[in-house]
Amino acid sequence: MVDAHRTFVIVGGGLAGAKAAETLRAEGFSGRVILIGDERDHPYERPPLSKGYLAGTDERDSVFVHEPAWYASADIELHLGQPAVHIDREGQSVRLGDGTRVHYDTLLLATGAEPRRLDIPGTSLAGVHHLRRLAHADRLRGVLAARGRENGHLVIAGAGWIGLEVAAAARSYGAEVTVIEPEPTPLHTVLGPELGTLFADLHSEHGVRFHFGARLTEIEGHAGMVRSVHTDDGEEHLAHDVLAAIGAAPRTGLAESAGLALAEGPGGGIAVDSSLRTTDPRIFAAGDAAAVQHPLLGTRLRVEHWANALNSGPAAARAMLGQEVSYDRVPYFFSDQYDVGLEYSGWAPPGSYDEVVCRGDVGKREFIAFWLRDGRVLAGLNCNVWDVTAPIQSLIRSNHSVDPQSLANPDIPLGDL
Template sequence: MSGRVVVVGAGLAGAKTVEALRAGGYDGTVTLIGTETDRPYERPPLSKGYLQGNEERDAAFVHPADWYATHDVELRPGTTVTSLDLAAHDVVDAAGGRTGWDHLVLATGSEPRRLDVPGADLDGVLYLRTLGDSDRLRAALTPGRRVVVVGGGWIGLEVAAAARSAGCDVSVLVRDPMPLLHVLGPELAAMFADLHRANGVDLRTRTEVAEVVATGDGTGVGAVVLADGTRVDADVVVVGVGAAPRVGLARDAGLTVEDGVVVSAHLRSSHPQVLAVGDIARAAHPLLGTHVRVEHWANALNQPATAAATVLGRDEPYDRLPYFFTDQYDLGMEYVGWVGPHGYDEVVVRGDVGSRELVAFWRREGRVVAGMNVNVWDVVDDVQALIRSGAVVDRDRLADPDVALADLV
C-alpha cells in the first residue's frame, strides 16, 4: 500500500504505530515527528526501574538508534507541530514547514497538571514526564534529602518508593482520605497507604498545599506550607497531581474532542483519515459499550496495531481491556478491567490483604468488572476471561483460592 502516513508524537504510541505499519506491509512514506530531542522511549521506567537505579537508561528506548533508518522511517525529533491543516492534508511545524499526509495519526500523549500555588516555579519543584525529568529527579534523590511528594496517584507513590529506596526522608501529601481512593476504592486503597507508612513515608491525607516557600537565601525549595498553616520542610518537591491529554492540535483543527480525541473502535476520529492512539484517544470500546480513555502504558503499546490495521484497510477493532501495573517496594501489582461510572457493588478478595498477597475482584450485579493481582502472578489472562464472559459468579467460589479461576468462566 502506497501513500504517506504522518505520525505526530514520538513516544511509545508513535513509535509502535510506525513499527506496526511496516510490520503490516505498508510500503509508503512514513514520518514520525516528535518535540523531544531523544528518540522514542517508554515512560514506565521513568518512575520505576530507571528512577530506582535498577535499569540502564538505554533500556527505556523503544528501538535501537538505527531502527528508523533501517525500516525507512523518517524520524524528526526536536520538531514541534503547531497546527493541522485538515483541508490541505498538511501538518505545520514551528518553522513554518508543511508535511503532507494521506493518513495522520495523533499520538501526542499527555502532560502533567501543574501545581497552581505561590512558589510552584521555584528551583527544586519537579515534575515527572520526560526522560530528562527522570534524570533530574534521579540526581536529586540522594540519602538524607527531604522529599515532599504532592499527590497520591501512581506516579506520586512510585516516586515516593524510589525516594525511600534511595535513603531520602519522604512525605506524601494527599487531598483525599487515602491515596488511590478514586482508582481502587477504600477497600484496597488502604493497603497502599499501609505499605508506604510501613516503609517510613510520612503520609498526610486530607491536606491542601497553600504555598511552596524558598530557603532563607532564596536559592531553592525550603518547605511546603499547607492550608492549615503546617510547614513541611523540603529540599525537593515532586508534583504528581494528574495529567491532561494534549488535545490542543486536534481541538484547534476542529476534530471532536471530549476528554480526549473521540475515535471509533478502529481509532478513526471525526475526520476519517485522522486517527488517534494512546493517552489522547477516547475510543469506543466494543465490550464495554462506551468510549474509554486510558492514560496507561498498555494502550500506547497495543492501540498502534489497530491504527496500522485501519490505515491498511483491515477490520481489526481495538477491544483490549484497560490494563496497568505498578512496582512499589516489595509489592508488584497488575490491574485489568474497568469499573466505569456505574461503580461496583463489592470487592471480593481471595488471599490476604495484610500480607499483600491476593487477587481482588470488583463486582457489579454479580459480574466481575475488574481484577487486581498483588504479588500473585500468571492470573491476568484468567481474570480477563472472567470479565469478558460477563458471567454471574458465585461469591464464595470467587473468594476461594482452591477454586481455579479458569473454572469460574
C-alpha cells in the same frame, strides 16, 4: 524501496507512535512513514521513568522502544525535537515549529499527555518537579540520590501511581518523603477505600509520611530554592524538593485547533470510534490522547497506561491500512513498589461497583481482589500473585455473574469460573 506516492504521518514520538510505525512496516506498507516528536530523544517507554530507571536499577538505554539505527533500517523518517503546531485538514499537511510543512495521506495523532500543574505560589522555585519525560527522570534521579546522601526531604503532591512509585524510589535512596493527598487513602479514586489503606500501610512501613485530607496551598522558598510547603489545613512541612504528581491531561490542542471532536467529561481526549478514527476519516488517534468508544465496556474511555499505548498504536496502524479494527482491549496496568508487584485489569470507577471480593492473604500482600457489580466482575487486581491476568480478563469479558464465595476460594481455579 519506499513508494513515495503514499505518505502516513505520525505525530507523537512515544510508545504508541513508535509501535504504529513498526506495525505499518510489519503489515507491508511500502509508502513513506514520517514520525514527528517534540523531544530530541528517540521514542521511549514511560514506565521505567518512575520505576527501574528512576530507582537506579535500570540503565538509561533500556527505556527506548527501538535501537536508534532501527528507524533508518525500517525507512522511518524522523523529525525529532520538532513540535507539530498546526494541521491543515483541507491541504492534508502538518506544519512544524520551524515552518516545515509535511504532507500526509493519512495522519495518526499519538500526542500523549502532559503533567497537570500546581496552581499555587512558589511553583517557579528551583526544586519543583514533574515526571512525564525522560529529561524529567534524568533530573529527578540525580535529585533523589543527592537527597538520600543529605537526608533531604521530598514532598509529593498526590498519592496516585506516579506519586507512590516515586516515593518508593526516593526511599530506596534514603531520602525523607512526605506525601500530601486530599483523599482519605492513596489511590482512592482507582482502588477505593477497600484497598487504599493497604498501600498507606506499605509505604508507612518503609518510612513514608502521609498527610491525607489536605492540599498544597503554597511552596515557600529561600534564595530561589524550595524550603517548605503549606497545606490548606494550616500545616507546614519541611521540603527541599516538591514533586507534582496530580495527574496528566491529554494533549489535545493540535486536534482541537484542527476542528476535530473532543471527548466530553473530565477525562477529555480526542474522540475516536472503536477503530481509533477521529471525526476526520483521514485522521486517527491512539495512546494517552485518544478517548475510545469502547465496544466491550460500552462507554467512551481514555486510558493513560503503558499497555494502551503498546496496543492502540498497532491497532491504529492497521486501521489506517484499511483493515477491520475493533479496539476492545481490557484496560491493564502494572506497578512495582518495594517488594510488592501488582497488575490491574478492568475498569471500576468509584460508584460503579457494589462489592469487593478478595482471594488469598491480604495481610501478606499475596492476593487477588475483584470489583463486582450485581455479581459481574468489573476489574481485578493481582498483588504478588502471577500468571492470572488472562483468566481475570476472561471473567471481565464474560459479563456473567459469578458466585462471590467461589471467587474468594483459592482452591477453585479462576479458569473454572
